Amino acid sequence: MQPIERLFHAVLFEVLAISLSIVGLMVFTDHPVTKLSGTMITVATIAMVWNMVFNALFDRLIPGKREERSFMTRIMQVIGFEGGLLLITVPLMAWMLSVGLWEAFAMDISVTLFITVYAFIFNYCYDHLRAAILRHRQGNAGHDHLPV
Template identity: 70%
Template sequence: MSVFERIFHAVLFEALAIAFSVLGLMLFTDHPVSSLSGTMIAVATVAMLWNMVFNAIFDRFFPGQRETRGVAVRVLQVAAFEGGLLLITVPLMAWLLSVSLLEAFMMDIGVTLFIAVYAFVYNFCYDHIRAAIIRKRQDHGLQAHS
């Protein structure tokens, strides 16, 4: 993937993640929407940067066609990514929401569990849609030269 595509992939992922996470936290906490939105934007910004760095490294350890990755590799990818992210985001959430590290951890775990499933589905869909677009472009390119 090009740098531009990595940025597109990460921004789309995070925009959808912010919306879904704020909605979920609104249901389970007493924090105002404005605090939750600001916090999730900060967390998403950290996550987006971590996403680009982590996945560039991950792709070096697991080269080849991304759409052929099996469930075990995808589960490993999500678990390693989310574990590293928790180390950064728990203190950030505690500070931004003025809550204890334990409360921030509990909220972050809830978000993380949701994001883990969301990341699996998002990346699976993204990779397959990307592969289909590339195949379609290649097919059109071959037909144009025929």
């Protein structure tokens, strides 16, 4: 992927993730959409920054080729990332939505589980749609098709 497509992929992923998270929280809570929107945009922004910070620190702590990391190392990386993110976002969500820590934790865990499944589905669909578009473009390369 070229940098512009990576940017498109990341923005599309985040816009859909935030939108779907807001809709899900609207269905299961009684919080107004304005508060949920602000909260989810803030949480997504923190997650992106935390991702860069955490993974830079993790790469220093666990040197070597990333593709050679063991399954257990990858599990520890995910647990460390998500655990750190929860420590940051649960109190923030509690404050922004005026709820207790337990309710904020339950909402945050729900969003985290949703995002995990969503990321799998989104990337699967994106990759297959991208491949189909590229095949279509390659099949039409060199052919001038005028609209009828």
